[in-house]
Amino acid sequence: MKAVLLVGGAGTRLRPLTLTTPKPLLPIANQAFLERQLSWLASHGIDEVILSLGYLPDVFVEHFPGGSYGGIRLRYAVEDHPLGTAGGIRFASEGITERFVVCNGDVLTALDLTAMIEFHDAHGAAATIYLSRVVDPSAFGVVPTRADGEVIGFIEKPPPGAAPTDWINAGTYVLEPSVLDRIPPRLEVSIERETFPRMVETRGALYAYASDTYWLDIGTCETYLEAHADALAGRLGQTPAPGAREVSPGLWTQGDVSIDSTARVEGTCLVGMGAGVGSGCVLADAVLGPRVEIGEGARIERSVLLEGARIGGASVVTDSVVGPDARLGSHVVVTDQTIVGASADLPPHTRISGGRVRPGPTAEAYRPIEVGKG
Numbered sequence: 001m002k003a004v005l006l007v008g009g010a011g012t013r014l015r016p017l018t019l020t021t022p023k024p025l026l027p028i029a030n031q032a033f034l035e036r037q038l039s040w041l042a043s044h045g046i047d048e049v050i051l052s053l054g055y056l057p058d059v060f061v062e063h064f065p066g067g068s069y070g071g072i073r074l075r076y077a078v079e080d081h082p083l084g085t086a087g088g089i090r091f092a093s094e095g096i097t098e099r100f101v102v103c104n105g106d107v108l109t110a111l112d113l114t115a116m117i118e119f120h121d122a123h124g125a126a127a128t129i130y131l132s133r134v135v136d137p138s139a140f141g142v143v144p145t146r147a148d149g150e151v152i153g154f155i156e157k158p159p160p161g162a163a164p165t166d167w168i169n170a171g172t173y174v175l176e177p178s179v180l181d182r183i184p185p186r187l188e189v190s191i192e193r194e195t196f197p198r199m200v201e202t203r204g205a206l207y208a209y210a211s212d213t214y215w216l217d218i219g220t221c222e223t224y225l226e227a228h229a230d231a232l233a234g235r236l237g238q239t240p241a242p243g244a245r246e247v248s249p250g251l252w253t254q255g256d257v258s259i260d261s262t263a264r265v266e267g268t269c270l271v272g273m274g275a276g277v278g279s280g281c282v283l284a285d286a287v288l289g290p291r292v293e294i295g296e297g298a299r300i301e302r303s304v305l306l307e308g309a310r311i312g313g314a315s316v317v318t319d320s321v322v323g324p325d326a327r328l329g330s331h332v333v334v335t336d337q338t339i340v341g342a343s344a345d346l347p348p349h350t351r352i353s354g355g356r357v358r359p360g361p362t363a364e365a366y367r368p369i370e371v372g373k374g
């Protein structure tokens, strides 16, 4: 069975990380999100995936040099301008003649996709939408249904307090090829704002499969950190990352790492291959990517340091993300959902709270970055 993955968004809410790495390729606990998603799809019988994209396409192609992953054959449908979610599906689905699956490329879920496909077949719908329940539906597509699951409305991002239900579009669909006929070719079309709201008018066309299983959209700094906390808590699998071993209570490592005997681990931490942790450091619910280096006396708490990041002595990183190969001098303090871009270079004693630092070692590092609201 085939799946189309929508991975063409610019990931503005995760800038500056997404200026250099497209959102689906950002690691979640040291494994690219997309690899986790492909493994999940493979476990439900998907054997071919078409990546629908346009933003930073080469990074995807380089990430999967063999053109496959875990038994799934990968194809690329590269848009020369963004076609939106429905336009992207239409463009990527040329030649698809059987029912297929569509996924947003930023949703971590334990959904039983096999059961959802069975539900779709049993109801004979043209499209079935996976629904999840959230506390604040206003950031999502809100989907009221009848008791049997038939969709009676689709309201994308209603104003706060206006949502008729807290069940939302969880970003996985089963579609019959007939849905493609409803999408004009080569135009920018939104499935959430145009295609689904119109399908509601056709009785029996659109059903929803509601499930309370694990679900998270990783598209903001807050939820990106939350995904890591969930991985450490064992909510994404038995180990936080492939090949990770728990070498002492709460400390998971991948391959050879160097952790000074005076360093302390609090809560649960994951330390990637080749990483080094200096004397007197404290790691508390932290994820360190491969080759990360932590200078002596530094404290890393509820934070994610991506591959090759280097943290100077006595620095503090709390509730933040440090991008690949970024360097923090000594005595730097980075807190409150700061995101430091790839290869940025912060001088000693820099303090940043809730900021976004541009990629690259540039004096412009502190110019504000435009962060989308989605």
Ligand code: GDD
Pocket (backbone or CB within 6 Å): 006, 007, 008, 009, 010, 052, 053, 054, 079, 082, 083, 084, 085, 088, 089, 103, 104, 105, 106, 107, 139, 140, 141, 142, 156, 168, 169, 170, 171, 192, 217, 219, 374
């Ligand atoms: N190919 C392509 N082309 N993909 C796109 C485009 C485009 O022009 N625009 C966005 N995408 C991809 C993104 O990469 C992402 O994987 C997916 O479409 C959804 O875009 P987001 O920007 O993440 O949307 P959202 O999170 O605000 O809302 C969507 O997801 C929610 C669930 O997480 C909507 O589908 C909501 O209805 C839904 O509730």
Ligand code: MG
Pocket (backbone or CB within 6 Å): 104, 106, 217, 218, 219
């Ligand atoms: Mg999203």
